[in-house]
Amino acid sequence: MRTITYSQAIYEAMCEEMTRDPSVILIGEDVGTFGGVWGVSGDMLKRFGPDRVRDTPISEIAIVGAGLGAALVGLRPIVEIMFGDFLPVAGDPLVNQVAKARFMSGGKANVPLTIRVTTGAPGSAAAQHSQSPEGWFMNVPGLKIAVPSTPADAKGLLKTAIRGEDPVLFFEHKMLYATQGEVPDGEDHLVPFGRARVCRQGDAATIIAIGGMAPKALEAARALAARGIEVEVIDPRSLVPLDREAILASVRKTGRVVIAHEAHKRLGPGAEIAALIAEEAIGWLDGPIVRVAARNVPLPYSPELENFVLPGVDDIVEQTTKLVNYAL
Amino acid sequence: MKIEDYPKEQLLELYRQMLTVREFELRAIAERRAGLIPGFIHSCVGQEATAVGACAALRPDDVITSTHRGHGHLVAKGGLPKYMMAELAARTTGYCLGRGGSLHMADFGLGILGANGIVGGGIPIAVGAALAFQIRKEPRVALAFFGDGATNEGAFHEALNLAGLWKLPVVFFCENNLYGEGTPQAMQAPVADLALRASSYAMPGVIVDGNDVLAVYAATQAAAERARTGGGPTLVEGKTYRQRGHYEGDPMVYRTKAEMEAWKQRDPVVNFRGRLLAEVEVPETDLAAIEQAVQTTLDQAVAFAAASPKPAPEAALAGVYGDTHGGLVF
Ligand SMILES: Cc1ncc(C[n+]2csc(CCOP(=O)(O)OP(=O)(O)O)c2C)c(N)n1
Ligand SMILES: [Mg+2]
Numbered sequence: 001m002r003t004i005t006y007s008q009a010i011y012e013a014m015c016e017e018m019t020r021d022p023s024v025i026l027i028g029e030d031v032g033t034f035g036g037v038w039g040v041s042g043d044m045l046k047r048f049g050p051d052r053v054r055d056t057p058i059s060e061i062a063i064v065g066a067g068l069g070a071a072l073v074g075l076r077p078i079v080e081i082m083f084g085d086f087l088p089v090a091g092d093p094l095v096n097q098v099a100k101a102r103f104m105s106g107g108k109a110n111v112p113l114t115i116r117v118t119t120g121a122p123g124s125a126a127a128q129h130s131q132s133p134e135g136w137f138m139n140v141p142g143l144k145i146a147v148p149s150t151p152a153d154a155k156g157l158l159k160t161a162i163r164g165e166d167p168v169l170f171f172e173h174k175m176l177y178a179t180q181g182e183v184p185d186g187e188d189h190l191v192p193f194g195r196a197r198v199c200r201q202g203d204a205a206t207i208i209a210i211g212g213m214a215p216k217a218l219e220a221a222r223a224l225a226a227r228g229i230e231v232e233v234i235d236p237r238s239l240v241p242l243d244r245e246a247i248l249a250s251v252r253k254t255g256r257v258v259i260a261h262e263a264h265k266r267l268g269p270g271a272e273i274a275a276l277i278a279e280e281a282i283g284w285l286d287g288p289i290v291r292v293a294a295r296n297v298p299l300p301y302s303p304e305l306e307n308f309v310l311p312g313v314d315d316i317v318e319q320t321t322k323l324v325n326y327a328l
Numbered sequence: 329m330k331i332e333d334y335p336k337e338q339l340l341e342l343y344r345q346m347l348t349v350r351e352f353e354l355r356a357i358a359e360r361r362a363g364l365i366p367g368f369i370h371s372c373v374g375q376e377a378t379a380v381g382a383c384a385a386l387r388p389d390d391v392i393t394s395t396h397r398g399h400g401h402l403v404a405k406g407g408l409p410k411y412m413m414a415e416l417a418a419r420t421t422g423y424c425l426g427r428g429g430s431l432h433m434a435d436f437g438l439g440i441l442g443a444n445g446i447v448g449g450g451i452p453i454a455v456g457a458a459l460a461f462q463i464r465k466e467p468r469v470a471l472a473f474f475g476d477g478a479t480n481e482g483a484f485h486e487a488l489n490l491a492g493l494w495k496l497p498v499v500f501f502c503e504n505n506l507y508g509e510g511t512p513q514a515m516q517a518p519v520a521d522l523a524l525r526a527s528s529y530a531m532p533g534v535i536v537d538g539n540d541v542l543a544v545y546a547a548t549q550a551a552a553e554r555a556r557t558g559g560g561p562t563l564v565e566g567k568t569y570r571q572r573g574h575y576e577g578d579p580m581v582y583r584t585k586a587e588m589e590a591w592k593q594r595d596p597v598v599n600f601r602g603r604l605l606a607e608v609e610v611p612e613t614d615l616a617a618i619e620q621a622v623q624t625t626l627d628q629a630v631a632f633a634a635a636s637p638k639p640a641p642e643a644a645l646a647g648v649y650g651d652t653h654g655g656l657v658f
Contacts, residue, residue, distance in 0.1 A: 033582050034510030057480035057516040058447050058508050089446065089481070124367035124418070126429045128445030296658050297648050301429030302418035303366050308641035 001184060007040050007177040009151035010116070013158035014041070014078060016187045018048055021076060024162055027054045028063060028080030028116075037082045038118060038177060060086055064115065065093035068101060068167075071113040076162060081117045084133040084171065098167045099142030114161040119147075119171040120212045120262050121299055121310055130299035130306075132263035134210070137169055138239055138272060144168045144193060145239040149214035151181040153237055156191025163190070173212035173262075194241035198250070202230035204324050205256035207316065208247060209235055210269055213260040213292075220316035229324055239269050247273065248281050255286035256323050260316055265293035287326035290319050331542060331607050339604060342384060342541050344618045346376040346597045348625065349400040352409050355626045356399070356416055357576055364634060365416045367429040372400040374539075374571030377596035378503045379404040381544025382471060382564075385552050390469045391439035391457050393450030396431055397503075397570075398443035401473050406438045409629040419636035426639045427647065447508075448474060448481030451500070455487045458496035458555075469555045471499040471548070477508025479522050488563065492529030495560035499551045500526075502563065503538060505570040510582040526563035538566025539596040569594070 004012070018024045030037050032045035032055040045053040056063050060081060067079040081087060087094060094115070101109040121130035137143050144166050148154035154172070161168035183189065199214065200221050209217030214235045221231050232250050236243055251257050257277060259270035270291040277289055292311045300306050331339070353371040360369055372379065379400030383392065386405070394401040402412060407423070415422025415433055423433045434442035441457060444450045454472035461468040478484055479502060491498045502522050506513050514520070526533030532554075536547040544566055551562035569591040573580050580588075604610040649657050 029508075030510045035581075037509065055511050055515055057511075058477040059480045059482070061482045086446065089483075124429060126367065126427075126431050126445065128431065295644070297644050300427045300644050301367055301415075301424070301432070302426035302639050304418070304638050304641050305427060305644040308644045 001182040003180050003182050004151055006151045006154050006179050009155035009183055010040050010158055011042055013155045017162045024076045025052045026078045027056055029056055029058055031080050060090040061093055064090035067113050068098045071111050076112040078114045083129055084117045084119045085128050085131045087133055095140050099140045110165050111167045112165050113167045114170055116170045118174050120173040120175055122174040124301055124303055126301040127298035134171055134239055135263045135268045146170045147211040147239055149211055149235050152183045153191055155183050156189050160190050175212055193238040194243050196234050196236045196243035196246035199235050200233040202232040203254055204229045204231050205320055206232045206250040206254045208259045210261040212262050216313045217260050217316055219313045223317050224320055251277055251281045252284045255284055258290045258320050260292040262294055264296050265291055266296045268293050287323050290323050292316050292319050342380055343600055345380045345404055347622050349376040349403045350597050351622050351626050352399055366418055368575050369430050370397040370575055371572050372397045375503055375568045376400055377541040377544055378538045378566040378568055381541040382501050382548040384545050385548035391441050392471045393441045393454040394443040394473050402433055402440055405440050407435055409625055410632040413629040413633040414636050417633040419633055420639050421636040448478040448483035451484050451487040454498055455491050458498040461497055467556050469497045469552045471501055473501050476504040476513050476522055480516055488529040491561040492531050497555035498561040499555055500563040502565045503568055504565050505568050509574045523563055523565040531561045533563045535565050538568030539594050541600055
């Protein structure tokens with residue numbers, strides 16, 4: 001095991017897969033000379049050359065569409081879109097082409113395409129640079145969605161995405177890039193999709209925390225533990241596929257569930273998870289399913305307004321405490 | 329038109345505006361470092377002449393759409409530094425009540441339909457405003473500012489096609505500063521002159537020295553006149569240079585010191601000042617008076633911003649919809 005950053009983990013996953021398989025390429029805006037706007041691709045242009053690490057014009061439609069075309073003829077492209085907020089610019093290629101190519105062709109098209117994209121609010125970046133669009137795309141069959149929250153998961157899930165045969169939206173939380181964590185050694189550290197991670201065990205309640213909310217949920221769990229409330233924290237790691245069994249098993253154990261994500265509450269990922277629990281485990285619940293999520297307001301620029309809109313550690317602590325004290 | 333043919337007041341006003349833009353940017357950068365401004369800033373230092381020259385050719389009821397590098401456009405279209413600074417400081421007195429920040433400033437009363445965080449996002453919006461002017465038979469013009477990088481977005485091409493097809497009263501103003509973030513223009517487009525792109529859409533493509541405020545003014549004036557009189561759109565490409573990083577803190581590994589130095593020699597503000605002294609014999613004291621006044625305006629803008637209240641958290645719920653149906657929308 002080595003301790004590295006989330007950013008370094010993603011860089012390593014890309015470099016190792018590009019070394020292992022010559023059909024893997026990286027394309028996107030400023031991924032080459034600049035080393036990525038988020039600094040993730042670093043020296044990859046130097047290491048792999050401009051055939052395999054390619055700076056593109058500011059042309060999201062062409063970038064995502066070309067990623068699909070290259071995949072259809074046998075490459076395994078990694079495409080970088082620097083902000084999840086820009087995915088709607090590439091709406092058609094992503095939703096109508098990439099997601100449906102396999103199905104519409106009778107299952108014949110192979111689409112090994114990984115779309116790396118950032119998510120979450122970096123602080124005062126305002127309404128077009130702070131969104132968490134995971135949920136928008138959960139409603140599009142054909143796309144897989146990964147939401148890593150640790151360096152180990154980022155590396156392992158990205159490798160799985162690159163080696164897989166389906167299109168993956170890989171959401172990297174901007175505020176996690178600099179965070180550190182232990183990552184298993186070896187080039188075959190793969191984290192499977194659809195396998196949640198139990199980050200912490202407890203009986204009082206289950207907190208299902210997505211992406212950037214996972215470390216916050218752990219912080220909340222420590223604060224709750226100090227008050228004698230031991231909660232279980234589950235990170236789904238991928239939203240499509242979703243590890244239904246892990247979620248349901250924990251809910252059956254604790255009977256209380258809080259779902260935390262940075263996406264807007266209305267039809268955010270938590271809506272799907274809440275519906276699943278209601279459908280499959282309602283009899284096990286000792287209280288309402290609680291969602292801690294962003295208010296249904298565009299992300300504001302002002303820090304005071306932004307704090308009000310975004311969910312935080314305090315909200316998790318408060319809502320969980322309330323839930324634990326809830327009497328049927 | 330030669331410089332000596334312009335009224336002296338107009339020349340001094342152009343200088344005052346360019347200097348206001350320059351000093352606004354430098355002050356905003358300093359205030360950001362000092363902690364007054366929470367968000368990031370894309371400064372337009374070096375590009376003052378395109379903003380000021382182009383807007384000088386517009387009438388008060390004409391409209392513009394702006395970009396992520398839009399502070400200059402705002403000042404040139406009549407935006408007040410104090411409300412801009414207050415917005416950057418995220419105060420209730422700012423142009424967007426602290427909700428928008430640098431990327432989203434707008435003043436519809438002044439015809440500023442908004443900066444934009446999405447590259448190319450404003451171009452079709454300007455086309456839509458022009459469509460409204462055409463339908464209502466109003467002699468008004470919409471001008472879209474955008475960068476060289478934005479001309480590689482689908483939005484640019486669709487917007488120009490529509491405007492060319494319907495002969496809409498639009499001026500497409502491309503501020504070609506040679507880079508889109510860290511990528512040089514030569515790596516973004518197979519043509520060096522982006523004005524060439526106009527030919528596919530049956531409109532004139534005009535190239536102008538974007539660091540010469542009078543050249544920008546003249547070219548935009550001609551394009552605006554053409555648009556206003558039913559002649560249709562024009563693509564104007566102002567060749568210019570961003571003197572600072574894409575954002576403050578940009579390591580700028582993608583360009584050389586020599587290139588940056590060479591463009592500093594072509595500084596639009598400094599050079600225009602020199603021309604005013606040398607070619608039209610404006611007294612130094614007149615310029616000094618303007619410079620003093622600009623500093624005072626900015627001192628007051630910063631003081632206004634700093635003294636303005638921060639928004640109450642619940643204010644975030646206001647302004648999402650025109651009608652909240654009693655709060656039911658949330
Ligand atoms: C649709 C979209 N893609 C990418 C970005 C990220 N981005 C912000 S500014 C910029 C460069 C824009 O270049 P250009 O249009 O030349 O304007 P300049 O910054 O040079 O003024 C990029 C890529 C964005 N904001 N929106
Ligand atoms: Mg540019």
